[in-house]
Amino acid sequence: MLAQTEPPPRKTFNPFGVDNPVLQRARNWARQAAERANGGLSRYRAEASMFGPASQSPYVDNGDGTFTFRFLGGPPAAPPTIESIVTVNPDPSNPMIRIDYNGPIQAVAPPTPPPNNRGSF
Numbered sequence: 697m698l699a700q701t702e703p704p705p706r707k708t709f710n711p712f713g714v715d716n717p718v719l720q721r722a723r724n725w726a727r728q729a730a731e732r733a734n735g736g737l738s739r740y741r742a743e744a745s746m747f748g749p750a751s752q753s754p755y756v757d758n759g760d761g762t763f764t765f766r767f768l769g770g771p772p773a774a775p776p777t778i779e780s781i782v783t784v785n786p787d788p789s790n791p792m793i794r795i796d797y798n799g800p801i802q803a804v805a806p807p808t809p810p811p812n813n814r815g816s817f
Contacts, residue, residue, distance in 0.1 A: 718786050719763065720750040726765040726782035729793050734769065734778060742769040743776060761785055762792070768801060777801065 727746040734740035745753050746767050756764045764783045768776035779801045785792035 715749050715751055719753075719755070722763040722784040722786035723750040723753045723755065723765060725784045725786065725791075725793050726763075726780075727767075729782050729784075729795055730767070730769060730778075730780040730798060733780070733795055733798050737772075739771060740769055740778070741772045742780070743767050758783070761787055764796070 723746060727742045730742055731737055731740055746765070746769075754765060754767050756766075758764055762783055762785045764781065766779070766781045768779055770777040777800065779797065779799065780795065781797040783792075783794045783796055
């Protein structure tokens with residue numbers, strides 16, 4: 697009897713190669729805006745996710761060509777104390793960078809649990 701094996705996973709085709717350059721530009725602009733707003737690199741560092749692959753950064757594609765990034769940062773080598781929410785249009789013909797929020801870390805409400813739906817028997 698032959699053992700059944702799973703086929704090898706398919707690689708996802710990414711026409712941009714390693715990372716999407718448009719998203720990467722938007723992520724860099726968002727991080728740089730927060731760095732400027734918080735006193736420069738000697739006083740502020742964004743969280744690590746704002747440096748690696750852009751596709752792994754904390755963003756929302758707004759569906760209109762803009763991206764909104766929500767990330768933490770603070771003094772270098774210290775725990776984060778600042779939350780930044782930055783919306784970016786990375787289109788070079790119509791660039792836009794807007795800091796929507798830049799201040800103390802906001803408490804996020806825990807997700808609302810689904811109602812306890814017990815079926816009747």
